[in-house]
Amino acid sequence: MRVLIVNTLYPPAQIGGAERSVAELAQGLAATGVQTAVLTLGAGGSTERDRDGVVTVYRAPLRNLYWPYDGERRRAVQRAIWHGLEAANPLMNGAVDAVVAATRPDLIHLHLSTGFSLSVHRAAARRGLPLVQTLRDWSMMCVRASMFRRERRCVRRCGACVLATAAKRARSQAVDHVIGLSQPVLNAHIGAGYFRASSTSVIGNAASDRPVQPRPAPADGAGVAFGFMGRIEPEKGIEVLLRATAALSGDWRLWIAGRGAAAYVARLQEAWRDPRIVWLGQVEPAAFWRRIDVLVAPSVWIEPFGRVVIEAAQQGRGVIASRIGGLPEAAQAAEAAILTTPGDVADLSRALQQVLAAPDRWRAAGPDRARWTEAAIVQAHLAVYRQVVESQSSRMAADAAQS
Numbered sequence: 001m002r003v004l005i006v007n008t009l010y011p012p013a014q015i016g017g018a019e020r021s022v023a024e025l026a027q028g029l030a031a032t033g034v035q036t037a038v039l040t041l042g043a044g045g046s047t048e049r050d051r052d053g054v055v056t057v058y059r060a061p062l063r064n065l066y067w068p069y070d071g072e073r074r075r076a077v078q079r080a081i082w083h084g085l086e087a088a089n090p091l092m093n094g095a096v097d098a099v100v101a102a103t104r105p106d107l108i109h110l111h112l113s114t115g116f117s118l119s120v121h122r123a124a125a126r127r128g129l130p131l132v133q134t135l136r137d138w139s140m141m142c143v144r145a146s147m148f149r150r151e152r153r154c155v156r157r158c159g160a161c162v163l164a165t166a167a168k169r170a171r172s173q174a175v176d177h178v179i180g181l182s183q184p185v186l187n188a189h190i191g192a193g194y195f196r197a198s199s200t201s202v203i204g205n206a207a208s209d210r211p212v213q214p215r216p217a218p219a220d221g222a223g224v225a226f227g228f229m230g231r232i233e234p235e236k237g238i239e240v241l242l243r244a245t246a247a248l249s250g251d252w253r254l255w256i257a258g259r260g261a262a263a264y265v266a267r268l269q270e271a272w273r274d275p276r277i278v279w280l281g282q283v284e285p286a287a288f289w290r291r292i293d294v295l296v297a298p299s300v301w302i303e304p305f306g307r308v309v310i311e312a313a314q315q316g317r318g319v320i321a322s323r324i325g326g327l328p329e330a331a332q333a334a335e336a337a338i339l340t341t342p343g344d345v346a347d348l349s350r351a352l353q354q355v356l357a358a359p360d361r362w363r364a365a366g367p368d369r370a371r372w373t374e375a376a377i378v379q380a381h382l383a384v385y386r387q388v389v390e391s392q393s394s395r396m397a398a399d400a401a402q403s
Contacts, residue, residue: 223251
């Protein structure tokens with residue numbers, strides 16, 4: 001089987017949870033004998049081809065007003081033009097068509113589509129190729145891909161987002177199979193009228209199959225080490241967490257790993273100068289897990305999944321997570337977990353204090369045998385691919401018999 005995976009970015013570009021997950025899937029599929037290629041975006045002026053091990057990677061040029069992944073803040077009018085073009089950008093069709101022609105896939109698997117607009121859906125339809133789509137964010141429903149605006153979660157979609165994503169909603173009806181990272185994100189899209197004819201499944205992100213990172217034995221009287229790992233931005237609830245530490249009593253430390261807009265991070269560091277709060281910046285996960293006892297995932301946006309929570313459970317760490325989106329599902333894997341009300345500083349502070357009251361219970365949490373390991377993820381996708389390809393073959397045979 002030949003599979004073309006499409007995602008907005010691919011390592012080494014902007015390495016986050018989505019990029020890591022897509023790369024792990026591509027490598028895992030290739031290891032089973034699937035001929036795997038990846039189509040992603042690049043900042044150059046033409047499509048570049050390189051290799052990631054046995055996976056062929058095509059980096060197509062983004063045909064839009066600007067490259068949005070350079071950290072620069074654009075003016076409102078520029079952002080409006082960019083998103084207006086993204087709604088139904090025909091300029092991406094040529095590059096996508098060329099890669100599809102070169103790879104000759106039996107199936108296309110679309111992940112994050114931002115930047116590609118509708119070009120992948122169009123290419124699949126023109127060639128009669130089966131199309132599988134994974135919902136990794138809210139970009140099919142929201143121009144910001146987050147359902148979060150002005151530091152608040154969107155209770156409902158605004159008219160501008162409904163209008164700007166109308167073509168995506170229409171194109172979704174031709175997707176053969178849609179995968180949600182969690183049941184809530186899948187239900188939300190179907191409830192909004194997307195993917196009405198698609199078969200569905202829930203496949204989460206993988207926890208590492210690698211050995212658990214050992215946690216050093218605490219010294220006598222050592223406090224609890226809390227940890228936050230992710231993008232440093234308001235929707236991740238970092239300010240909620242920082243405020244929640246203000247009322248804590250007891251011995252604790254908070255390790256913060258991740259990166260964000262430089263001005264925003266500097267403002268937070270200036271406002272919270274507590275020496276018990278340590279800003280690590282971008283670090284390797286292994287270095288983070290060795291430091292902490294309990295992961296805190298205080299998101300206030302609707303997280304589609306929460307990969308870091310699954311990783312914490314797999315590493316034998318306790319979890320405090322917001323009761324929102326896919327986080328509760330992910331937190332079920334942890335041996336010790338507390339769910340809190342998103343955005344509620346007092347509720348999060350109580351949860352942190354609960355851990356401080358019984359630190360030995362949280363340090364005794366064992367590693368989870370995660371449902372979504374890298375191997376399980378690959379096998380789950382292979383089952384979907386076979387189902388979709390066989391279903392198409394059956395339809396074609398039936399059509400041929402009637403003609």
